[in-house]
Amino acid sequence: MRRKVTISERSFPLATPFRIARGTKTAADVVQVMIAEGDAVGRGEGVPYPRYGESVAGAVAAIAAVRGAIEDGVGRTELATIMPAGAARNAVDCALWDLDARLAGQSVAALIGQAAPGRMATALTIGLDRPDAMAAAAARLAHVPLLKVKVDAGDPEAQLRAVRAAAPGPRLIVDPNESWTMAVLDRMQGVLADCRVDLLEQPLPADADGALAGYAGSVPVAADEALHGLDDLDRVAGRYGVVNIKLDKTGGLTAALALAAAARGRGLGVMTGCMICSSLSIAPALHIAAGSAFVDLDGPFWLRADMAGGASDADGMLVPPVAGFWGDAAPAEGA
Incomplete structure (x- = not known):
């Protein structure tokens, strides 16, 4: 047909x-x-x-x-x-x-040969702002298990220390979005350790990350913009300890599954990320996230209104979409 x-x-x-x-x-x-x-x-x-x-x-x-x-x-x-x-x-x-x-x-989970994704801790993002505004945002999320902190090269120490003071409990991912230089990275090593950061995501520009080869920092470094698919693994394996897999970079769940398996085979940690999106992007990504060390799938939580039946946030725990939303035999929910 x-x-x-x-x-x-x-x-x-x-x-x-x-x-x-x-x-x-x-x-x-x-x-x-x-x-x-x-x-x-x-x-x-x-x-x-x-x-x-x-x-x-x-x-x-x-x-x-x-x-x-x-x-x-x-x-x-x-x-x-x-x-x-x-x-x-x-x-x-x-x-x-x-x-x-x-x-x-x-279900898609059955087709893949894995259990259906359940609730999981996801990073909730503190957007880039003045340190006091970031601290206020962090205070409202101090009870969640994982925060992702967006910083730049202006005053990342003040930004990060403000967030950690306001939210002493959550694990932290810090994401400069390629804005740092090696000088900033070196200068921030003590701060990252003091603030008990679990992961530093793409600190350097993707086309200028050669200095990360053999670099021994205080926290693991994840490749985001530097990694899209399998062809990038040889290059990033010697520079990063973790890879951030996003379906919009890999070109879908099919390639993401292959990339996750290959990354683990090389001893790399796996993180699952997303763009700012609706839950229709998140539902497939959950099948990668279920086996990931770090999950960053809060994209729909930034929306004024998501698609009906989509994922929800329960104090930093991502609740999957309702049955029928995506990837099973039930009739699809309406948008």
Whole structure:
């Protein structure tokens, strides 16, 4: 039976601006795909990221260019041969996973051969701001298990110490979003140790991280912008101890599963991350997060309104979407 592909653009306003070293977001602009086959409909979402030269219009065009092949029955493995990795392929790949689960009358977890994802601790993000404002935000989240702190190169020590003083209990991930130099990294080593930071994410620009080879810092360093897929593993393995896997970078759940397995095989820790997105992006990522040392999937919690039936936050514990939302045989919830 021939499929039908529907491509749509959606913009989800944020409840509050999301600020990092690279800029500020006020909305999550996404591309969503529906693939119908008979009565079954699979859905997926991608978040085009300007840092990687992506745009919503470009992603829509990329999906439209292969619409005929998808409607003719291209599967997840073949998809990687006709679309490059990125947000556009992620939306299609995840829609195919959802569709396959519904056609098979099984869950995606069952198709993968793992247990269904349950509640898990996720990082809640403290956006970049003045130290006093970051401390106020941290105080409101002092009871959660894990915080992610966005910093820049201006005064990261004051930012981080303010957060830790206001929230002494949670584990901390610190994310400079490529804004540091080696001089800042060296200067911050004592601060990272004093503040009991568990992970430092992508401190240096991805194209200038050679100095991390053999670097012995006070906390593990994770590759984010420096790692997209399997082709990057050889390069990052000698520079980072952890890899942040995002489906929008790998081009979908199919490639993310392969990357996670290969990273673990090399002795690297795995982190699962996301863009600012709806729960339609989060549901597939949970299948990577279930086996990750660090989970950072709070993207939907920044939205003024998420998709109906989506994930929810219970004091820093991510509650998966309702049955039928994505990746099982139940009828899909409405948006």
